Amino acid sequence: MIEVDGLVKRFSKTVALDGIELAVPAGSVCALLGPNGAGKTTVVRILATLLRADAGTARVGGFDVASDPDRVRELIGLTGQFAAVDEALTGAENLLLIAKLRELPRREARRRVAELLDRFGLADVGGRLARTYSGGMRRRLDVAASLLGSPKVLFLDEPTTGLDPRSRADVWALIRGLVADGTTVLLTTQYLEEADRLADTISVIDRGRVIQAGTPFQLKARVGGQTLTVRPVEPARVRDTAEIVKRIAGAGPSGDTHGDVVSAVVPAGSDAAAMLAEVAAELRRAGISVGEIGVRLASLDEVFLALTAKELVA
Amino acid sequence: MSPARVVRHGAALAWRNLVKFRHTPDQLLDIMLMPVTFVVMFVFLFGNAVSGDWHAYLQFVIPGIAVQALMFVSLGTALSLNTDIRNGIYDRFRSMPIARSAPLIGHILGDSVKYVLAIVLVFALGLVLGFRIDAEAPAIAAAAGLMLAFAFAICWIATLIGVAARSAETVQALSLVLIFPLTFGSNIFVPTGKLPGWLQAWVKINPVTQLSDAIRGLLLGTPAYATIARSLLWTAGIVVVVAPLAVFTYRRRA
Incomplete structure (x- = not known):
């Protein structure tokens, strides 16, 4: 579902990506693991059509992100590193805005919004302004918003950074639920535990390169158990x-x-x-x-x- | 992307601005505070000194303060746009299959309510204090049209500042650096003839002066067509130069 080949990205003089390779089969979860500044977010931003690569190719659902960005955008949902929630709107309005932008018919939009609020445990607070939400609630609203278009591929950039253990467990449960629905997930994380628990495959990224890739089990075995x-x-x-x-x-x-x-x-x-x-x-x-x-x-x-x-x- | 879809996306984002306005009515205070302060301060403090009698000054100053109010509303447009771009929310918009121009359209469309409101509120306050319009409906409509066209133009300046600035502080600083010479270096508060000679040169070409004069003429029954034409020319000029620049900057940034 996601194929990345020889991806290179430079920011002025620093090389952010130095030939990234990645292949994520449909319906699986891939974790990009690496320290801050390793290039995880850059990979996600290129795949989500927010950034252009300097070299290499990236395809999502068979469409090239550089030459066919609109087709890619139809397929993806993005939850970025910084919660993309409008604090001056209520939770429900945040979702309704995305539904309007997705051009869902009015009735279906309302139904989807109610359904997602319910599923993400936000039904009780849907009418409250998002600025009154806790960090965990905001994150869940953010993930809910990225799901409104029923994406085939979901990008989650550090979905649990800054969350307390309980909210983290909530988000993990949500992600597992998505995979059960057949969504392909690419997530970035600094937490090994997270990658270990959620991912089918892990690509360890450091300074713009994939230094190890495999299942969590293979990685542990390869390094010496x-x-x-x-x-x-x-x-x-x-x-x-x-x-x-x-x-x-x-x-x-x-x-x-x-x-x-x-x-x-x-x-x-x-x-x-x-x-x-x-x-x-x-x-x-x-x-x-x-x-x-x-x-x-x-x-x-x-x-x-x-x-x-x-x-x-x- | 078909124009109908662009409009739908723009309308959805305009809806967002309107809903926010409904949730946070204190924005109304932002719109009103400056004009009310200026009306009260200038009319009662300097009115007698400038015009010899504050009633006469009120007739002179209200149209100008309406123009100034528009400029202050534009500061809000620039700030909210800038906040959006620096937040994750624009990344989400851009990762969705929507027109790239939709967020800009949404902001300008959504904020247009505030510009209309600012004009209405200033004139309402003026009428309460004794401002009298001496014009037929077509002239009043023309004055309103001129002001809205100008609002559209400064909306683009605000957009440019909003998309170019790296921080909210920069937006504030840039906007004020622009707003102060344009409003105080005009004949909003003091007739051009009473200003020092070196300043008059600037005041005479200042678009705010042109617009204020045009509105005064239209509302007070002494329309000056040359001024109206010059004001329209300025408005068109700003849009033609600044709008493409703003879109260009937005595309590069976004």
């Missing part, structure tokens, strides 16, 4: 510990320090148990007493840090 964690008894020895772990777990900044705990991703293909024994022996030789040591499955957060950190070195 395990993490080595050590907590020295004396906090003063954290730095020495980190050096030892770094040396054994392999050079590179994957050795990470959080307060008094040192953790490192076990590289794919290495023997985690042997590494654990080696680290323990080294620590004893250095005279560092260990409060806690072990190997556990890496979280996606660690995978992500490992991936983007490698990029930094390379």
